Amino acid sequence: MAKNEYAITINIMKNKITLQDIADALGISRNTVSRAFNNTGTVSELTRNKIFQKAAEMGYKQFPILPQLSETSSKVKSGVVNEIALFTQSFPGNSHFGIKLLDAFQKKIGEFGYKLSVYIIRDFEIEQLCFPINFNQEHTSGIICLELFSESYSNFLCKQNLPTLFVDTVFNHNDLNLQADLLYMENQTSVYLMLKELINNGYRNISFVGDRFHCQSFYERWKAYCAVMTDHNIAINLDNNILDDDSSPYGDVNWLSKRIKTLPVIPSAFFCANDYLAISTIKALKCINISVPDDVLICGFDDAPESIVIEPTITTVRIPSDYMGYIAADLLMSRISQPNMPYRTTYVKTNIIYRESTKRIK
Numbered sequence: 041m042a043k044n045e046y047a048i049t050i051n052i053m054k055n056k057i058t059l060q061d062i063a064d065a066l067g068i069s070r071n072t073v074s075r076a077f078n079n080t081g082t083v084s085e086l087t088r089n090k091i092f093q094k095a096a097e098m099g100y101k102q103f104p105i106l107p108q109l110s111e112t113s114s115k116v117k118s119g120v121v122n123e124i125a126l127f128t129q130s131f132p133g134n135s136h137f138g139i140k141l142l143d144a145f146q147k148k149i150g151e152f153g154y155k156l157s158v159y160i161i162r163d164f165e166i167e168q169l170c171f172p173i174n175f176n177q178e179h180t181s182g183i184i185c186l187e188l189f190s191e192s193y194s195n196f197l198c199k200q201n202l203p204t205l206f207v208d209t210v211f212n213h214n215d216l217n218l219q220a221d222l223l224y225m226e227n228q229t230s231v232y233l234m235l236k237e238l239i240n241n242g243y244r245n246i247s248f249v250g251d252r253f254h255c256q257s258f259y260e261r262w263k264a265y266c267a268v269m270t271d272h273n274i275a276i277n278l279d280n281n282i283l284d285d286d287s288s289p290y291g292d293v294n295w296l297s298k299r300i301k302t303l304p305v306i307p308s309a310f311f312c313a314n315d316y317l318a319i320s321t322i323k324a325l326k327c328i329n330i331s332v333p334d335d336v337l338i339c340g341f342d343d344a345p346e347s348i349v350i351e352p353t354i355t356t357v358r359i360p361s362d363y364m365g366y367i368a369a370d371l372l373m374s375r376i377s378q379p380n381m382p383y384r385t386t387y388v389k390t391n392i393i394y395r396e397s398t399k400r401i402k
Contacts, residue, residue: 057095059073059074059077062091062094062095065094066090066091066094068087068091072087072091073091076088076091076092077091077095088131092131093131093158093160122153122154122155122179122180122181123154123155123156123157123176123179123180123181124149124154124155124156124157124180124181124182124183124184124372125156125157125158125159125175125180125182125183125184126142126156126157126158126159126183126184126185126186127159127161127183127184127185127186127188127197128158128159128160128161128185128186128187128188129160129161129166129187129188129189129190130160130187131158131160136342136344136345136361137342137344137359137361138186138187138361139361140361140362140365141186141207141361141362141364141365141368142156142186142365143362143365144361144362144363144364144365144366144369145184145365145366145368145369146365147365148365148366148369148370148373149369149372149373152369152373154181157180159172159175160172161188161190161193165193166190166192166193169192169193169196177200177202180202181202181203181376182202182203182204182205182372182375182376183197183202183203183204183205184204184205184207184368184372185197185204185205185206185207186207186208187208188206188210189208189209189210189211189254189255190210191210191212191216194206194209194210194216194218194220195218197220198218198219198220199219203372203375203376203379204220204221204375205220205221205222205223205368205371205372205375206218206220206221206222206223207223207224207364207368208223208224208225208255208256208257209222209224209255209256210255210256211253211254211255211256211258211259212256216256218383219383220383221371221372221375221383221384221385221386222383222384222385222386223364223367223368223371223386223388224256224257224260224385224386224387224388225257225359225364225387225388225390226387226388226389226390227257227260227261227264227341227390228260228261228263228264228267229264230264230341230357230390230391230392231260231261231264231265231268231311231341231357232264232267232268233392234311234339234355234357234392235264235265235268235269235311235339236268236272237398238309238337238339238398239268239272239274242308243308243309243337244272244274244308245280245305245307245308245309246265246269246274246307246308246309246310246311247280247281247282247303247307247309247310247311248262248265248281248282248283248310248311248313249281249282249290249310249311249312249313249317249318249321250282250283250286250290250312250313250314250317251283251284251285251286251288251313252283252313253286254286254313258313258314261311261313261341262313265311277304279303279304280303280304280305280307282296282299282300282303284299290316290317290320291316291320293320293323293324293327294327296320296321296323296324297324297325297327297328299324300321300324300325300328300330301328306330306335306336307336308336308337309336309337309338309339309398310336310337310338310339311339312338312339312340312341313341314340314341314342314344315340315341315342315343315344315346315347315354315356316342316344316346317340318338318339318340318341318347318354318356318397319340319346319347319350319354321338322338322350322352322354322397325338332352332397333352333396333397333398333399337355337397337398337399338352338354338355338397338398339354339355339356339397339398340354340355340356340357340397341356341357342356342357342358342359343356343357343358343359343393344356347395348395351396352395352396352397353395353396353397354395354396354397355392355393355394355395355396355397355398356392356393356395357390357391357392357393358390358391358392358393359388359390360388360389360390360391363388364388367386367388371384371386
């Protein structure tokens with residue numbers, strides 16, 4: 041396959057590749073590469089994606105999206121290398137959940153003789169409803185979509201007569217009705233039970249943080265929030281939630297601290313739609329001298345590595361990302377072998393992890 045900017049064919053390299061090699065190839069500093077991999081400091085989305093793409097191209101061994109496939113296992117009986125294409129709008133290196141899921145996914149598909157190729161779907165492809173340049177449909181046996189939240193593009197993919205699996209989906213106010221298999225983490229039960237514990241312990245003024253329409257999973261977490269509040273006769277005041285569009289700078293501590301100060305009443309607890317938002321909320325609260333968990337409680341979702349590094353450690357919901365990767369592979373492989381079977385929507389159970397950010401709640 042020709043080397044190109046948009047499709048990353050992941051290979052095993054004989055020579056050890058270092059962060060400095062990646063930096064030199066891109067003409068940037070080693071520190072910038074290190075910050076991108078460790079998700080520390082400030083690295084733009086564009087630069088981060090370029091770093092991860094280059095790392096994959098060069099075969100950086102510490103990079104998680106590196107399948108260990110033998111030459112024989114990477115070919116099917118026809119002698120042609122068959123691919124599973126990952127379509128995403130955001131490179132998986134930005135997501136701990138995505139990295140672990142894809143690591144397990146690629147190991148599983150490797151057992152079936154497939155390799156994983158990564159395609160970053162740009163605004164142009166979405167607007168024009170077209171495949172990325174150099175995408176080879178003839179050599180592609182199936183598509184897995186991760187962090188792909190465009191309804192029009194999702195429907196476009198479903199019309200291409202290729203087995204397709206979506207891990208989470210765009211939110212649709214009506215019925216999304218994608219002609220594909222769908223895989224989600226279980227959102228509603230875990231969030232409901234976690235917030236019920238807060239309410240039972242006297243924390244009734246709970247604020248939701250995050251764009252509830254960002255994706256289907258965020259919306260399901262919002263539905264659980266609304267359900268538990270309603271079931272306990274607590275009025276839902278939209279003005280006392282932080283529901284700004286996802287384009288808002290939630291990661292900007294100054295913006296978020298000012299946004300919190302605009303709330304009519306400082307809540308007794310915040311439920312954040314993921315751990316990234318929970319970490320940002322803790323930092324923002326510190327800026328306005330509000331202590332977690334002494335003054336307010338914080339809950340997140342994902343169980344990202346940062347959730348046990350920050351002080352206080354964050355009460356969250358753990359997603360079994362690696363097992364989701366194996367399940368995703370099974371779903372797509374079965375779809376490839378039996379294309380006419382009914383489409384399936386699968387939820388994988390999640391678990392609540394109580395930590396310091398909710399102090400005595402267990």
